[in-house]
Amino acid sequence: MIGAMMLALGAAPAAAGDDALVVYKSLSPEVALEAAQAALKKCRDNGFQIAVTVVDRFGQPQVMLRDRFAGLPAPDTATRKAYTSLSFRASTADLSKSIKSGQMDPGLARLPNVAMLGGGLMIEAAGTLLGGIGVSGAPGGDKDEECAKAGLDAIRDKLDF
Incomplete structure (x- = not known):
């Protein structure tokens, strides 16, 4: 009877267990690393020592790179920007x-693990949120964001689906 009602509403009946599974796309470690390396390179080319973090769709760090002379808070701040x-x-x-x-x-800026400073961008493709990238250590959030964007640009062709 339920199947007949679903068909009447234009929905196909779900197979047993379909509602028990969630399917999602995620970045491979190799693609996350490529994005981080491109961001690091862009900042180096501009004369900045930075840290860059790529987090997965659940906010967990997947890749973190810190240049030799990046400031001590840079890795944590990059991770918080990506998150x-x-x-x-x-x-x-x-x-x-x-x-x-x-x-x-303004109270939102005081939430745990939050950094409301320029340099963090979402990683998404075809409306699917895949993660985030954060850069910290350049003299200003606008320069951090420029490097994060270079990281996204480096992997864009791998994300379009």
Whole structure:
């Protein structure tokens, strides 16, 4: 009877167990590493010593690279930027502007593991959120974001599906 009602509504009956599984796409470690290496290279080419982190779709670090002379807080801050961008589904530069303009509650910036500083971008393809990339250590969030964008650009052709 349920199957007949579903067909009447235009939905095919689900096979046993379909609702017990979730299927998702994720970055391979190799692609995450490629993004991080491209971001590191861009910052090096610009004369900046940075740290870069790629987090997976669940906010867990997948790759973290720290250049030799990057500041001590850079790895943690890069990880928090990647996590923040992923969590809020926006660039951390845009989030920072929203807090400064009063569009977002400043209390959000005090949440654990959150960094509302420029340099964090989402990694997504075809509407699917895959993770985040965060860069820290360049003199300014705009320069960090430029390097993070270089990381995304390096893997873009591998993500389009």
